[in-house]
Amino acid sequence: MPDANDLLAVLIDADNVSPARIDSVLAEVSRYGVASVKRVYGDWTKPNLRSWKDAASAHVIQPIQQFDNTTGKNATDSALIIDAMDLLYTARFQGFCIVSSDSDFTRLASRIREQGITVYGFGERKTPESFRNACDRFTYLEVIETPVADDAVESTPVRAQVPAVKLRTDGRLVSALRASVGSAAGEDGRANLAAVGSLLRKQQPDFDSRNWGYAKLSDLIRATGLFDVETAPNGGVMVQQRRKAA
DSSP states (O other): OOOOTTTTEEETTTTTTTTGGGGHHHHHTTTTTTEOOOOOOTTTTGGGGHHHHHHHTHHHHHHEEOOOOSSSSSSHHHHHHHHHHHHHTTTTTTTEEEEEEGGGGHHHEEEHHHHTOOOEEEEOTTTTTHHHHSSSSSEEEGGGGGOOOOSOOOOOOOOOOOOHHHHHHHHHHHHHHHHHHHOOOOSSSSEEEHHHHHHHHHHOOTTOGGTOOOOOOOHHOOOOOOOOEEEEETTTTEEEEOOOOO
């Protein structure tokens, strides 16, 4: 479980992320720890990155200049990767937040995890599966707070809750929930919700109840109608697969 005092390095690929989303990203990052280092990488001579100036200044994010020295080669990615490895070797950080939808960071995420350091990925739904699965946890930008519309990004509506009938026909979701509840359950068949959530994210780093329009995992599980969810005497939440009527 993340600790509120964990030191995090937040590394942003400006070529892949609009500044209109940075408020939402940093709010989400704050759930996992303290953003001790915040850097955004790009070629700031390019007109399309001009809108990052105000966002970087407002959030005290250090802009890192990287010229595109060779056509067709992403020098920005290389600069971010080199900095990430330098920061990793300081052994100061409990987590790295990589903000990009680019699969080029797949090996970087894997390498950081080899050191026992948590990797949080943030990107759009188009992010390749390889990068999503290389992270400990991956959050889609579309499911965190709706970005403010500007000239670069159109406002995205908040996702409506998927109704119960559709949740129950989502085979991948139902299988994942049943498997995780079964694995976390004790002899009485009940499982702690926190343990269920941990198992789900280990199997699917991009698992997030907000992907289906539900703010909490307990809300999503209740909505399926396949599980009983109740509060335990110690204040925890317990989940049990609902038995079929005889």
